[in-house]
Amino acid sequence: MSRPGKHVIASAITTSGPTHLGTVEEFFFPSVITNRLREMGDDPDFIFIGDIMDAFDSVPSGVPGDLKPYLGKPLVDVPDPYGCHSSYGQHFLDDTVSFMHKLGVFPRVIPVTELYQAGRYDSYVKMFFERLPAVREILSVTSLKQLPDSWMDVVMPVCEKCGNIATTRVTGFDGEYIYYVDDKDVGYAKGCGHSGKVSISSHKWKMAWRLDWPTRQAFLGVTLEGAGKDHHTRGGSWDTAEAIHKQLFGREPPLTYRWGFVLLNGRKMSKSQGVGSLSELMKYLPPEVLKYFLLRVDIEKDKNLDDSGEGLIRLIEDFEDNLKKPRDEKKRLAIHFSNPSPSWKVRFVSLLLAYEIEGTWEGAKRRMGLDDDYLKPYVEAWVKSDKLPEEYRVVYRPKKAEGIVLQWINSLTGKESGAEASQKLRDISSTTGVPIDVAFSSVYESIIGRKSGPRLSSLIDVLGLKRIIDDLTG
Numbered sequence: 379m380s381r382p383g384k385h386v387i388a389s390a391i392t393t394s395g396p397t398h399l400g401t402v403e404e405f406f407f408p409s410v411i412t413n414r415l416r417e418m419g420d421d422p423d424f425i426f427i428g429d430i431m432d433a434f435d436s437v438p439s440g441v442p443g444d445l446k447p448y449l450g451k452p453l454v455d456v457p458d459p460y461g462c463h464s465s466y467g468q469h470f471l472d473d474t475v476s477f478m479h480k481l482g483v484f485p486r487v488i489p490v491t492e493l494y495q496a497g498r499y500d501s502y503v504k505m506f507f508e509r510l511p512a513v514r515e516i517l518s519v520t521s522l523k524q525l526p527d528s529w530m531d532v533v534m535p536v537c538e539k540c541g542n543i544a545t546t547r548v549t550g551f552d553g554e555y556i557y558y559v560d561d562k563d564v565g566y567a568k569g570c571g572h573s574g575k576v577s578i579s580s581h582k583w584k585m586a587w588r589l590d591w592p593t594r595q596a597f598l599g600v601t602l603e604g605a606g607k608d609h610h611t612r613g614g615s616w617d618t619a620e621a622i623h624k625q626l627f628g629r630e631p632p633l634t635y636r637w638g639f640v641l642l643n644g645r646k647m648s649k650s651q652g653v654g655s656l657s658e659l660m661k662y663l664p665p666e667v668l669k670y671f672l673l674r675v676d677i678e679k680d681k682n683l684d685d686s687g688e689g690l691i692r693l694i695e696d697f698e699d700n701l702k703k704p705r706d707e708k709k710r711l712a713i714h715f716s717n718p719s720p721s722w723k724v725r726f727v728s729l730l731l732a733y734e735i736e737g738t739w740e741g742a743k744r745r746m747g748l749d750d751d752y753l754k755p756y757v758e759a760w761v762k763s764d765k766l767p768e769e770y771r772v773v774y775r776p777k778k779a780e781g782i783v784l785q786w787i788n789s790l791t792g793k794e795s796g797a798e799a800s801q802k803l804r805d806i807s808s809t810t811g812v813p814i815d816v817a818f819s820s821v822y823e824s825i826i827g828r829k830s831g832p833r834l835s836s837l838i839d840v841l842g843l844k845r846i847i848d849d850l851t852g
């Protein structure tokens with residue numbers, strides 16, 4: 379048991395497929411709260427539960443093997459398609475845990491099967507059956523769906539004949555045995571028709587989700603647990619949990635909060651994103667940028683990720699702008715809890731350009747005066763990927779200056795910053811009447827042999843103004 383005043387922070391996921399960015403919210407937000415409490419001198423316990431008893435309800439794209447025959451069975455009874463874990467559920471729980479670790483999040487991870495096997499739910503199951511009319515009433519009111527008087531699905535038994543959990547229906551309880559018939563059709567699975575019984579002590583059952591949640595909060599002593607906003611709508615499972623705590627357990631529910639969805643290019647993320655979506659993203663975005671993305675807007679709002687090359691570069695630049703000078707208090711905290719590496723000494727885009735121009739990481743590092751390799755894998759991933767926006771594909775091809783380019787070069791001392799040198803070009807354009815776009819495209823042509831490119835000031839900073847002047851006049 380936890381001592382009074384000590385927070386027990388919980389979170390959980392159904393490990394039904396590959397980890398995606400939406401999953402990250404489930405462990406990242408509670409970890410930020412945990413860290414905040416630690417900063418305030420508290421010593422919270424942070425528990426993360428893997429709901430691997432839940433039914434396997436769809437086969438995510440990219441997962442190998444034929445898993446269709448296992449639809450409707452508990453995730454813990456579905457074989458690991460990769461052969462490295464005891465089950466499908468355990469494999470993807472570990473997949474999520476490995477992403478947690480990459481993001482510096484280290485909760486106490488508990489597969490829910492451990493809680494079942496240890497008998498933690500047993501007395502609650504008995505109590506729910508004993509108080510069936512009250513349970514039925516709470517569920518009907520809080521889920522906005524009237525349950526029939528015959529309803530007694532406090533638990534979902536695992537069918538002894540076919541192994542399904544999604545399709546069984548409870549028909550009786552005698553104090554020790556739960557009687558069921560396996561006859562439901564849930565779309566992705568159909569019951570085999572078998573009737574049978576399972577004992578409470580066999581743990582061949584799981585509690586119905588809306589009862590499971592408050593039950594484990596009660597026996598784990600959870601004081602704080604958030605959830606996605608879908609659980610927090612009217613008729614959502616939080617309303618049920620709250621009522622169960624108050625009316626059946628006679629205790630206060632934990633504190634709660636809710637978060638918005640992560641959208642990918644405007645659409646809600648789901649496991650249908652398939653294998654590799656998050657690990658792919660993490661090739662291009664250092665962990666702190668990903669964390670900043672989740673924290674930079676209000677937690678209750680949806681967060682939309684534009685995962686085009688341009689969109690991701692914009693995100694990195696926004697992170698860097700706020701790292702240098704936070705736009706407001708929210709951004710300052712977002713940066714603080716994204717825990718940035720001290721290696722962000724030069725602009726990421728400048729580093730990309732330097733790599734493009736020098737052709738190697740060592741060259742880029744030397745040019746930018748960096749002394750560590752923290753950003754190397756990200757820069758290399760960008761340079762090698764077709765995600766890199768065309769404007770960042772540059773090769774230094776100096777050409778002898780003439781016309782407006784020569785006028786510009788002659789106006790410079792070589793000591794100007796990239797921004798100052800760009801401003802000089804604008805000034806010359808307005809005094810000579812040469813249109814601004816012509817002036818800029820002429821300069822780009824003289825430097826990189828194309829009519830456009832990355833921001834001129836960055837390009838000048840990376841190349842060095844002195845070198846440009848020498849090469850264009852030499």
Ligand SMILES: [Zn+2]
Binds near residue numbers: 460
């Ligand atoms: Zn595995």
Ligand SMILES: [Zn+2]
Binds near residue numbers: 537539540541542569
């Ligand atoms: Zn069956």
